[in-house]
Structures are given as C-alpha cells and as structure tokens.
Amino acid sequence: QQQVKQSPQSLIVQKGGISIINCAYENTAFDYFPWYQQFPGKGPALLIAIRPDVSEKKEGRFTISFNKSAKQFSLHIMDSQPGDSATYFCAAADNAGNMLTFGGGTRLMVKP
Amino acid sequence: EPEVTQTPSHQVTQMGQEVILRCVPISNHLYFYWYRQILGQKVEFLVSFYNNEISEKSEIFDDQFSVERPDGSNFTLKIRSTKLEDSAMYFCASRAKQETQYFGPGTRLLVL
Numbered sequence: 561q562q563q564v565k566q567s568p569q570s571l572i573v574q575k576g577g578i579s580i581i582n583c584a585y586e587n588t589a590f591d592y593f594p595w596y597q598q599f600p601g602k603g604p605a606l607l608i609a610i611r612p613d614v615s616e617k618k619e620g621r622f623t624i625s626f627n628k629s630a631k632q633f634s635l636h637i638m639d640s641q642p643g644d645s646a647t648y649f650c651a652a653a654d655n656a657g658n659m660l661t662f663g664g665g666t667r668l669m670v671k672p
Numbered sequence: 673e674p675e676v677t678q679t680p681s682h683q684v685t686q687m688g689q690e691v692i693l694r695c696v697p698i699s700n701h702l703y704f705y706w707y708r709q710i711l712g713q714k715v716e717f718l719v720s721f722y723n724n725e726i727s728e729k730s731e732i733f734d735d736q737f738s739v740e741r742p743d744g745s746n747f748t749l750k751i752r753s754t755k756l757e758d759s760a761m762y763f764c765a766s767r768a769k770q771e772t773q774y775f776g777p778g779t780r781l782l783v784l
Contacts, residue, residue, distance in 0.1 A: 592771050603676075603763050603775035604715060649715060653771065658728050659705070659717040660773060 564652050566663030573670050579637040581666045583650035586631065590652040594660070595624065595635050598647045607648070608635070640670045674698045676776035678764050684782045685754055693749045693779045695764030704747045705765040705773060706739065708732070715763065721747065754783045 566583045573579045583593075591612055596604035610617045610624040610633065617624045623636040637644055650663040677696045685691050697704050706718040719729040721739055738750045747766075751758055761780050765773040 594772070596775075601777075603765075603777045605775065606772055609772070651715075658703075658720050659730070660707075660715075661717065662715040664714045 564650060564661050564663040566650050566666060568666060569664065570667045571669070573640045573668065575640065575642060575670055575672050577640050577670075579640045579644070579668055579670070580634060581648055581650070581668070582632065582634045583652075583663050584630075584632045585652050585661075587652070587654070587661075588631070589654040590661075592653045593624070593626065593633050594651050594653075595622075596649045596651060596662075598649065598665075604649060637668075640668075642670045642672050644668060645670050676764055676766055676774050678762075678776040678779050680779060681777065682780045682782075684784065687756055687783055688753050691751050691754055691781065693751075693762050693764075693781070695747045695749075695766075695776055696745055697747055697764065697766030698768075698774060699745070701766035701768050701774075703727075703767045703773075704739075704741070705767075706749045707763045707765060707775075708760040709763065709778075710760045718749070718762075751781075754781075756783050759783045 564585045594609035595607045597607045598604045608619050608622045610626050612628045615626050621638045626633045648666045651660040653660050679694045704721040707715050709715045717730050719733045720727045736752045740748050759782050761778045763778045764776045767773045
C-alpha cells in the first residue's frame with residue numbers, strides 16, 4: 561500500500577517536444593506529491609510539488625496534473641531541452657510530511 | 673543558497689567494518705533524514721530524526737544502523753557491521769517546518 565508506481569522507466573524525446581511521466585499510488589493518506597530531478601552523481605533536487613486540493617500546478621515549463629479519484633499524477637515537461645536530460649522521480653508523503661516514498665524513476669533523454 | 677553537505681563523497685570498506693557517514697543539514701532545519709539508493713534502483717527511506725530522536729524508520733533500518741546528532745550541526749549515520757548489500761548511495765536530507773526535503777549530494781559506499 562505504500563508503493564508509488566512510475567512509468568515509463570525510460571523516455572526519449574526530441575528537443576522541443578513534450579515529456580510525460582506518470583505515477584500512481586495506493587495509499588489514500590498521501591497528500592503531498594513532489595517531483596525530484598536527479599543528475600548523475602548528484603542528489604535529488606525538488607522540481608515541483610502538488611497537494612491534492614488542486615488538479616494542476618504549473619511552474620515554467622513544468623506542470624503537474626493530479627487526479628485524486630484515480631490516484632494518479634503526472635509530470636509534463638513542455639518544450640523539452642537537452643539540459644532536461646536526467647532521472648525524474650515522483651514521490652509521495654502523508655500528512656505528517658515525514659518519509660518520502662519514491663517511484664522507481666524515469667530516465668529522460670532529450671535529443672538535440 | 674544554503675545546501676546540505678555530506679562527507680565523504682566516496683567510502684570503500686571491508687565487509688564487517690563499521691562506517692560513519694556524515695551530513696551537515698541546512699542550518700535552520702529541524703527534520704533530518706537518511707535515504708539510500710542502490711545502483712540503478714529507486715531512492716528508499718531509511719530513517720527520520722526530529723527533536724533528538726528517531727521519528728520513523730523503515731524495515732531496512734535494522735539494529736546494524738544508528739543515527740546521531742552529536743552537536744548542533746552534524747547528523748551521522750553509522751553502520752556497525754557492513755554487509756555487501758549495504759553498498760549504495762546514501763543521501764541525507766533535511767527540511768524546515770514545510771514539507772520540502774532538501775537532499776545532499778550523497779556518499780557512495782562500496783562494501784568489499
């Protein structure tokens with residue numbers, strides 16, 4: 561019940577295209593959903609986060625869409641750039657804001 | 673911009689030896705975490721620490737593991753008797769009252 565399932569495992573997108581990564585969760589106690597970006601040899605860095613009281617949040621080229629009834633959320637990267645090439649992790653936490661449960665990660669490659 | 677720092681960046685040890693991984697969280701943060709990431713796999717929660725005590729721990733965090741905040745700035749993870757399967761990247765994270773956890777660059781531990 562604590563799992564967060566993420567897909568796809570890897571994604572190749574042309575420069576300027578839209579990258580879409582999906583996550584699904586089971587635990588209805590989760591109420592905080594961040595996305596982290598990780599470059600090789602670095603720690604995960606927070607990209608954008610959402611709470612379930614909104615269905616969408618946009619920050620620049622990054623948008624989270626959230627579907628509470630389906631227990632799914634997704635990251636959209638508009639106008640994808642080669643510098644976006646990294647591993648992306650979705651995560652979830654419960655109301656205590658304590659431990660993060662991570663998805664399996666998506667390795668994104670944006671081709672020039 | 674303040675950041676979480678970790679030392680050492682790499683650690684090689686023999687099976688059965690004790691290792692101590694060190695972290696300096698962001699100075700005004702109150703909540704501290706350790707996560708690990710086995711090569712190619714997802715980030716997994718180990719333990720959280722608040723007000724000088726463990727607030728939550730995963731099943732990975734068995735009796736071989738311990739955490740300590742020996743002074744006002746450091747946060748350490750000790751593995752008493754390392755096993756081959758402890759080889760992983762270990763990330764420290766910290767947060768203030770809001771949910772955002774900031775991750776350090778990690779310590780890559782290799783147990784031979």
